[in-house]
Every structure is written in C-alpha cells, then in structure tokens.
Amino acid sequence: MQLHNTLSGRKEVFVPIDPQRVTMYVCGPTVYSYAHIGNARPAVVFDVLARVLRRHYPAVVYVRNITDIDDKINAAAAKEGVDIRVITDRYAAIYHEDMAALGVAPPDHAPRVTEHLPQITSMIERLIGSGHAYAEQGHVLFHTPSFADYGLLSGRDEQALMAGARVEVAPYKKSAGDFVLWKPSSDEQPGWDSPWGRGRPGWHIECSAMAEALLGETIDIHGGGHDLIFPHHENEIAQSVCAHAGKPFARYWLHNGFLNVESQKMSKSVGNVLLVHELLKTLPGEAIRLVLLTGHYRQPVDWSQDMVAEARRKLDRLYGALRELDSVVPAADVTAPEAFMAALEDDLNTPMALAELFELARAANKTGDDAERARIKAQLLDAGRLLGLLQASPQAWFSGGGTADTAAESEVEALLARRAEARRNKQWADSDRLRDELKSRGVLVEDSKDGQRWRRA
Known part of the structure; x- marks a missing residue:
C-alpha cells in the first residue's frame, strides 16, 4: 500500500512499525456547534483508510479525538448560561449521530481533552524540564527556536511561518513564534489546577498528549485536514519529538483537501456554510458520503447540487444492480476485485475504486450466468463495505432511503x-x-x- 506523506512530499510504501498493531490518529471536531460538511470530509476519508488497513492488518487502533476545551466552547456556554459540559455533550452526541448517518464507523477511541489533563500537564512538565518550554506570567510556552526541525512539515522557514501566521504579540514570549501550552483562566472561565496555576491547555498540546496516552510515543499515521498542517500539526511534531527525546512523532502524515461550495470557499461571511445536521434532513447520508469520495482525498472537492443529484443517480444504479441480484446468494470467500483493491492501495484513490465498482454493476446487468452473478454480487457487497457504501438493502433504498x-x-x-x-x-x-x-x-x-x-x- 502506498500513501502520500506530507512530510516527504511524495508517495511512500506504507510499512507500519508493528504489523500486528497499526496506529492512526486523526484530529476530530471541536464541539461547540454543528459540524459542517468540510468537517465531515476527514471523518469519511480516514474511515475508508481504516477499513482498508483492517483488511491488511490484524489490529488497527484508530483514535479520533474530541476537543472539549476551547474558547469557542466557553463563548457558547456563556451565551446560554450553562456549564461547558452541556455544550460539549450536546454537540459531541450530534457529531457522532451525524457521522454515523454518513456511514462513518466509530473509531476505536474518541478521547476528550477534559479526560486527559494529567497527561497534558505531565508532557508540559517534561518539555520545561528539557529546556523546550518555559513558564512566564501564568503561561507556559513552547520555545520554537529550541527545535531545529520546526517548519519541516509545512516546508517553510521561520520567517515565512511567522509571515503566514497570526502570531500573538505578547511581552511574556521569548520568541514571536513561541506557542502556548498552558494559559491562565479568569474566575469566570473554565479552569483546572496545574503547577503553573489555575488555567487550561493550549490547543496543540492536547492532541500530542492524547496520542501518546493511547498509541505510544511514535505512531504510524497522523491525519487531518490540509488547514491543520500549520500551525497545529507543525506544533504537534515539535512538542512531541521534544517530549520524547527526539523520537519521531508520526511516520506518515496524510491531509485531505478543502471542500468548496458551488466553486466558492465555504465561509460564514459568504453565508454558504453547509451543516451536516441540516443536509441530512433532505439528503440520504450515503449520497453525501459518495460526494465526499468522488474526488481524490488530497484534492479539493466542489460541493454542488449537480454533484448531489449525480451521486443519487449513481447510487440508484448500484442499488439497481443489487436489486436485480436480490434472489442470488453471494459466492462464498469472494472479495472485492484486484483492480478495486489496487486503486484503494494506491494512496486511497477512491475515484478509480468507484469506477471499478460501477464496472461491476454494469457486468451484473449484462450476465445471465448464475455463478457469475453470485461472484459479482459478493464483489459488489465487499467493495461497498470498504467504501462504506451499499450498506442498506435495495428495497430500503428505493422505498425512500435515497430520496431528498x-x-x-x-x-x-x-x-x-x-x-x-x-x-x-x-x-x-x-x-x-x-x-x-x-x-x-x-x-x-x-x-x-x-x-x-x-x-x-
């Protein structure tokens, strides 16, 4: 299997550290509101990757976190006059329901930041002890000049990084690019006790600590959206490598491309933010999933009404082929075709895999041979499982499961x-x-x- 590694900028043969236990960490949602369709893309993409990995390896440990400490959460809780847990529990539950409706299987672990404060403070203490972080005015900051490889993931030098980032100017910083590991909380803000006073963790340290706690010091795959390369993933690498005495943090970095809406960038100012929860009221989740898989995961996807309509028509064709095979018993011990698997194993090439899936549907509609029909049905169902498609019965789909x-x-x-x-x-x-x-x-x-x-x- 080959995967495009952002760190090297090229496709590499995937060789896990331990073939008996493949590890993958993907940055999950910050639960202060409903997830938009762009948030759903990494959930769907890495769900497919996890399915393919499980086909090859006996154990895959997939972690997708929940960020439940954040200033946006604090603002939402203050607006409603409730504890932050009310907000985070509500939107975490909705996120899980929405992703399930898109056919996304639950990860092996969905850790919350609030459940890992001891691990976070422990990692910060190690970074201070090794000279990579310092405490100042109630804050703890990572000192970026202490890590020689800072900027390697995003491919930019320090000056370019600073020019491209919204760097907070603060008198307690030793260097302009130093980032927060711990910050103080006011009496009105949520906070937790720490060696540096009552406060809360910075965003970046959270993922490093949870990945370490659940997967170990060096993991096989780290995934997320392209927008997380800098500063989030760059900072994760810096603090994790330094906390682990120079050991690599993640060996393969995978990033999915952006999602546009009708050829425009999705933004609140434009008013084109599409919430998954609202889309599911008028669209079948499987059609939404198919749109997200139509393009290669590393490329941008343009969400449009035409694409949605085409996805529904394509699913009608696939389910139509299965409906014609309704009375056929799938052949035993037959799995997805080699060409289909080769597409997914080539850096998760879902467009090519889908082309092979539709070729199967065409073959099903042409053949009259019983043994061939049994083989094709088994292949269709297995290929569908790997993509998270064709999970309903044809009867359920055509009786309304596919209508908006x-x-x-x-x-x-x-x-x-x-x-x-x-x-x-x-x-x-x-x-x-x-x-x-x-x-x-x-x-x-x-x-x-x-x-x-x-x-x-």
Missing part, C-alpha cells in the same frame, strides 16, 4: 402504481403516457418478465 424529497417520491410511487395497473388492464396508451411523465421527472422505467423496474436518469 419525500413528497416528490410519493408522487413517483403513485405514478408507478398507476402505470402497473394500466399494464395489467392492457391500457397501453395510458401506460406509455405515464412512462413519459415519469421520464420527465427523471425516472426511467424498464419492463421485464418480473414487472416494471425503475431507476433515476
């Missing part, structure tokens, strides 16, 4: 029923008229010895 408009779908079902009745009564003109009406609604009807079948155009 329940009223429109009910009208289609009524027209199909009327056409079936017209054919039973040999009212051919009415049958043809109803078929044309269905076609105008994007529904193609095919007649077979078993009755009428339909699919989206």
Whole structure:
C-alpha cells in the first residue's frame, strides 16, 4: 500500500512499525456547534483508510479525538448560561449521530481533552524540564527556536511561518513564534489546577498528549485536514519529538483537501456554510458520503447540487444492480476485485475504486450466468463495505432511503402504481403516457418478465 506523506512530499510504501498493531490518529471536531460538511470530509476519508488497513492488518487502533476545551466552547456556554459540559455533550452526541448517518464507523477511541489533563500537564512538565518550554506570567510556552526541525512539515522557514501566521504579540514570549501550552483562566472561565496555576491547555498540546496516552510515543499515521498542517500539526511534531527525546512523532502524515461550495470557499461571511445536521434532513447520508469520495482525498472537492443529484443517480444504479441480484446468494470467500483493491492501495484513490465498482454493476446487468452473478454480487457487497457504501438493502433504498424529497417520491410511487395497473388492464396508451411523465421527472422505467423496474436518469 502506498500513501502520500506530507512530510516527504511524495508517495511512500506504507510499512507500519508493528504489523500486528497499526496506529492512526486523526484530529476530530471541536464541539461547540454543528459540524459542517468540510468537517465531515476527514471523518469519511480516514474511515475508508481504516477499513482498508483492517483488511491488511490484524489490529488497527484508530483514535479520533474530541476537543472539549476551547474558547469557542466557553463563548457558547456563556451565551446560554450553562456549564461547558452541556455544550460539549450536546454537540459531541450530534457529531457522532451525524457521522454515523454518513456511514462513518466509530473509531476505536474518541478521547476528550477534559479526560486527559494529567497527561497534558505531565508532557508540559517534561518539555520545561528539557529546556523546550518555559513558564512566564501564568503561561507556559513552547520555545520554537529550541527545535531545529520546526517548519519541516509545512516546508517553510521561520520567517515565512511567522509571515503566514497570526502570531500573538505578547511581552511574556521569548520568541514571536513561541506557542502556548498552558494559559491562565479568569474566575469566570473554565479552569483546572496545574503547577503553573489555575488555567487550561493550549490547543496543540492536547492532541500530542492524547496520542501518546493511547498509541505510544511514535505512531504510524497522523491525519487531518490540509488547514491543520500549520500551525497545529507543525506544533504537534515539535512538542512531541521534544517530549520524547527526539523520537519521531508520526511516520506518515496524510491531509485531505478543502471542500468548496458551488466553486466558492465555504465561509460564514459568504453565508454558504453547509451543516451536516441540516443536509441530512433532505439528503440520504450515503449520497453525501459518495460526494465526499468522488474526488481524490488530497484534492479539493466542489460541493454542488449537480454533484448531489449525480451521486443519487449513481447510487440508484448500484442499488439497481443489487436489486436485480436480490434472489442470488453471494459466492462464498469472494472479495472485492484486484483492480478495486489496487486503486484503494494506491494512496486511497477512491475515484478509480468507484469506477471499478460501477464496472461491476454494469457486468451484473449484462450476465445471465448464475455463478457469475453470485461472484459479482459478493464483489459488489465487499467493495461497498470498504467504501462504506451499499450498506442498506435495495428495497430500503428505493422505498425512500435515497430520496431528498419525500413528497416528490410519493408522487413517483403513485405514478408507478398507476402505470402497473394500466399494464395489467392492457391500457397501453395510458401506460406509455405515464412512462413519459415519469421520464420527465427523471425516472426511467424498464419492463421485464418480473414487472416494471425503475431507476433515476
């Protein structure tokens, strides 16, 4: 298997530290509000990667954290006049439900920052003790000049890093690029006791401490969105390597590309932020997932209504093929085709893998050989499992699981029923008229010895 390593800038053959225990850490959500569709992309991408890894290795330990200490959480709690736990519990639960609706399997561990304060303070103490961090005016900061490889992940020197970052100017900093490991809390703010006074951890140290606690000092894969390369992942490397006496933190760094909406960057100012929770009210989760997998994970994805409609049509074709194989028993011990697996093993090339999946569906619709149909059905189902698709039954999908408009779908079902009745009564003109009406609604009807079948155009 080959993975593109951000650290080296090229594809590398994946060789885990221990083939009996592959470790992966992915930065999860900060739970102060609903997750938007951009937040869902890494969850879906690394869910597929975890599925592929589990196919090859006996044990994969996948950690995706929950950030439940953050100034945005504090602001949301203050606005509602509630404890931060009310906010974080609410939105963490919604996040898990939304991701499940997208077919994302739970990670092996979903640690919270509030559950790892002792590990965080311990790591900070080690960094101070080794001369890589210092306490000043109630703050503890990492001293970036103490780490010679700072900037290696993002490929920028210190001056470029400072120019591209919103660096807080503070009198207690030894160097402008030093970042906070611990900061004081006012009486009104949430805080925890520490050797440096009551306060709370900085963002970057949280992930380093949780990764160490659950996966060890050096991990195989660290993933996240492209926007996290600097400063978050750069800072994670610095503090983890220095806390572990120079040992590498993560051997393979994977980053997914951005998600745009109708060719525009998603932002509150533009008003085009799409919340997963709201999208799921009108779209099937599987269609959302397919849109996110249509492009290669390292490239930007442009969310559009056309892409959503196309994803639903593609799923209709896949489920249509499975519906034709409904009475077929899948062949035993048959897994996804080699070409499909080769695509996923080539840096998670989901567009190529999807092309192979649709090739299977076409083959299913052409063959009349029973053994071939049994083989293809087994391959379709197994390939679907690896992508997190085709998890419903064809009956569930076509009875409404794939529709974004329940009223429109009910009208289609009524027209199909009327056409079936017209054919039973040999009212051919009415049958043809109803078929044309269905076609105008994007529904193609095919007649077979078993009755009428339909699919989206």
